[in-house]
Amino acid sequence: MLKTSTHAQGRLAEPVEHGQDRARGLPRRRLLASALAAGAWPALGALPARAGSAEPVRILVGFPPGGGSDAVARLLADKLKDVLGAPVVVDNRPGAGGQIAAQVLKAAPADGATLFLTHDHTISILPLVVKNPGFEPARDFAPVAGFATFVNAFAVSGGTPAQSFAEYVRWLKTAHGGKSAVGVPAPASTPEFLVGLLGRRYRLDLVAAPYRGSAPMIGDMLGKQIAAGVGSVQDFIEHHRAGKLRVLAVLGGSRQAALPDVPTFAELGLQGFEDLPYYGFYAPAGTPPAFIQRFSGALAQVLVMPDVRDQLIAMGLSVGHMTPEQLAAREQAYTRVWARIIRGSGFSAP
Incomplete structure (x- = not known):
């Protein structure tokens, strides 16, 4: 299994505020907001955008x-x-x-x-x-x-009985011979490579079904035309909260504050996608x-x-x-x- 390097994980940016760090970051945010309001970007008004x-x-x-x-x-x-x-x-x-x-x-x-x-x-x-x-x-x-x-996530449609990723794997093997299409927002994308990796890791015959963006993919998931999809958390989260889709796992090195009960793939034993x-x-x-x-x-x-x-x-x-x-x-x-x-x-x- 290929392991991504860790030097790229957000260290090159200004400190990134994860949802779980919000309370810890409040004083810093207030200081930054005050600085900006007081003119920490003094040249902002002086710089012409263009004619x-x-x-x-x-x-x-x-x-x-x-x-x-x-x-x-x-x-x-x-x-x-x-x-x-x-x-x-x-x-x-x-x-x-x-x-x-x-x-x-x-x-x-x-x-x-x-x-x-x-x-x-x-x-x-x-x-x-x-x-x-x-x-x-x-x-x-x-x-x-x-x-x-942001992080990518694996989600299933409301018509899929699985409540966890392990249940999804068992359901797919027992009910469908381990074969299924999994929606991805674009061809040759990171979600598509993840689908291939999941298929090899769990001995499933998964085929990535590329869409022209996440919206049509999610439309088919909501219509139960496709059982599962991989996309960003922001694509799935509102439908997950409404109970129309279920996010079963997320990538990244830690759970998401917006989805605290959803495990990471690293927790499930799939390493190498923490970046x-x-x-x-x-x-x-x-x-x-x-x-x-x-x-x-x-x-x-x-x-x-x-x-x-x-x-x-x-x-x-x-x-x-x-x-x-x-x-x-x-x-x-x-x-x-x-x-x-x-x-x-x-x-x-x-």
């Missing part, structure tokens, strides 16, 4: 409306508009695991008008699993700011540093707003601001980890 700063800022999202990334983008956009003093609109460009949105970003003018909110899949994974994705992150994109890490995916904003290469600094500072202000933090944590995210340099380092470290995992899986880019 005509009241023009809209567009945030590209590579997945459909209704999914976890879309919900995060809309929450942040609503707050960023007030801090930036300009409209901020969300532009969904779903398809190919964020590849379409990434290509739109590459083609956009480097004037600060267009940003891309994305997670690890598009930036770190796609270039490893697609020979010609149409973009090269290091060449075509400029890291702007990171804001969260956490990340969320960040990117701009076209060549975007003026003044805009990047201004937007990063604005995002830092938004992230210490109590209602924003509470909502992001309730979605299953661990919140922490990353500077452009920290986001770039986080991306590079995560890419190195997954390059080893993907090579070890025997995957060959089509």
Whole structure:
């Protein structure tokens, strides 16, 4: 079993606040909020976003409306508009695991008008699993700011009788001969590699069924068209709370505060997936540093707003601001980890 390295696990960012650390982090948060309010980002108002700063800022999202990334983008956009003093609109460009949105970003003018909110899949994974994705992150994109890490989870539909992952394995073997399709939000994604690993680990014949984002996958799970799926915690959590889906296990090194009764795969004996995916904003290469600094500072202000933090944590995210340099380092470290995992899986880019 391949083991991921631990040097990439959030140490490259500002201290990330996990839900279980909220009480411990209150004094720090208040100090940071006070500092920001008092002018800890003194250049924020002085830095021009671009000519005509009241023009809209567009945030590209590579997945459909209704999914976890879309919900995060809309929450942040609503707050960023007030801090930036300009409209901020969300532009969904779903398809190919964020590849379409990434290509739109590459083609956009480097004037600060267009940003891309994305997670690890598009930036770190796609270039490893697609020979010609149409973009090269290091060449075509400029890291702007990171804001969260998250964990992936394994969930079953309400029509599945299993109440634990062990029960799921037994049910699948006794009722279906160990064969099943498992939904994933995108082809050749970390959830798809996890499906393959679970199949080998538990001697199951699991086939990953890729969707165009988490929203249609969850729609089929809710409709009991597919028995199980792998996606981010924020994709599943509200349906889990409503009893419509059941999250049976999560990745990462510790249980999630939003799902304290759900074990990690490490607890179940599946090691090597403790490294956490990340969320960040990117701009076209060549975007003026003044805009990047201004937007990063604005995002830092938004992230210490109590209602924003509470909502992001309730979605299953661990919140922490990353500077452009920290986001770039986080991306590079995560890419190195997954390059080893993907090579070890025997995957060959089509």
